[in-house]
Each structure stands twice: as structure tokens, then as C-alpha cells.
Amino acid sequence: MAVDPPRSVVLNYDEEQQRLTVKLVEPAKLAPLLAGLFEVPILLDDFDFRLDDEFARRLGVGMLNAIALGQPDIKQYMTLTLPPVNRPSGQ
Numbered sequence: 797m798a799v800d801p802p803r804s805v806v807l808n809y810d811e812e813q814q815r816l817t818v819k820l821v822e823p824a825k826l827a828p829l830l831a832g833l834f835e836v837p838i839l840l841d842d843f844d845f846r847l848d849d850e851f852a853r854r855l856g857v858g859m860l861n862a863i864a865l866g867q868p869d870i871k872q873y874m875t876l877t878l879p880p881v882n883r884p885s886g887q
Contacts (some may be wrong), residue, residue, distance in 0.1 A: 798853070801822065802822070802823055803820045803821060803822060803823065804820070804821045804822075804826050805818060805819070805820060805821075806818070806819045806820075806821055807859055808863075809863045809867050809870050811867055811869055813872075821875045825838065836858075840864070853877075855877050857877075861872055861876075
């Protein structure tokens with residue numbers, strides 16, 4: 797089975813075209829641009845190493861809120877549930 801090379805994901809909001817775009821970039825090419833920038837680590841241990849629907853929801857909410865810090869016009873489209881969604885018992 798073929799395995800794609802490692803990649804980083806860049807999410808961008810284009811205000812003029814009112815769309816989000818996702819670009820895949822080789823981490824080595826992106827590293828010089830990211831050196832010294834603010835970083836928010838997401839520790840998988842804090843989520844019991846479960847990359848489930850709730851994790852993905854919270855990650856997506858965080859990404860959209862981060863974009864909205866510099867491009868507040870996107871907030872008019874955001875109707876997000878901010879607190880964690882209650883998981884069924886046993887999960």
C-alpha cells in the first residue's frame with residue numbers, strides 16, 4: 797500500500813471570495829515560515845489519545861476562532877457550540 801509523505805495542513809479564510817481553503821504542505825518547506833511564531837500545543841494525552849468526533853469538533857471550533865481573531869467578518873457565519881458536547885456514558 798502506498799503511503800503519502802508527511803504533510804502539514806494550512807487553513808485559510810479568503811474574505812473576498814468568502815471561502816475556506818485547505819492546502820497541504822511538506823513540513824520541511826513550512827518550517828522556516830513558522831519559526832518563532834506563536835504556537836498552541838494540543839497534547840493528545842489530554843484527550844486520552846482519542847481522535848474522535850468530539851476532538852475533531854473542538855479542533856475545528858478552535859481553528860475557526862483563531863481565524864476570527866484576525867478576520868472577524870467570518871464570525872457572521874459561525875454558529876458553534878463552544879462547550880464540549882456531552883458524550884454518552886461509557887465513552
